[in-house]
Amino acid sequence: MEDGAVYNETTEPQAKPPRRPFGCTLRHLWGWRLLTKALQVILSLLAVICEEIVEDCITCVGLYFFEFTSCSAFLLSLLILCVYCTDVYETFGEDKVQTL
Numbered sequence: 001m002e003d004g005a006v007y008n009e010t011t012e013p014q015a016k017p018p019r020r021p022f023g024c025t026l027r028h029l030w031g032w033r034l035l036t037k038a039l040q041v042i043l044s045l046l047a048v049i050c051e052e053i054v055e056d057c058i059t060c061v062g063l064y065f066f067e068f069t070s071c072s073a074f075l076l077s078l079l080i081l082c083v084y085c086t087d088v089y090e091t092f093g094e095d096k097v098q099t100l
Contacts, residue, residue, distance in 0.1 A: 029084035044074035
């Protein structure tokens, strides 16, 4: 009994889940929410592209504001889409993602 034969490991090591390509999953964002977020990214990118087409303007303040808001909307919606569709959601945890 002193050689430690009585005390064997009682738990088996956990098998790691198979890796997904690029860590992409649609578990947390699916159905109409996925469609809405993808449409939001596409439309905000389209707004950025349309803004860049304008060559001449008389008062450009509105155009600059539109450029700022459309670019911000594109980057933020892309960030949200990446968080929900990759392993980042599971890494941070649901409670921390909800506070973002």
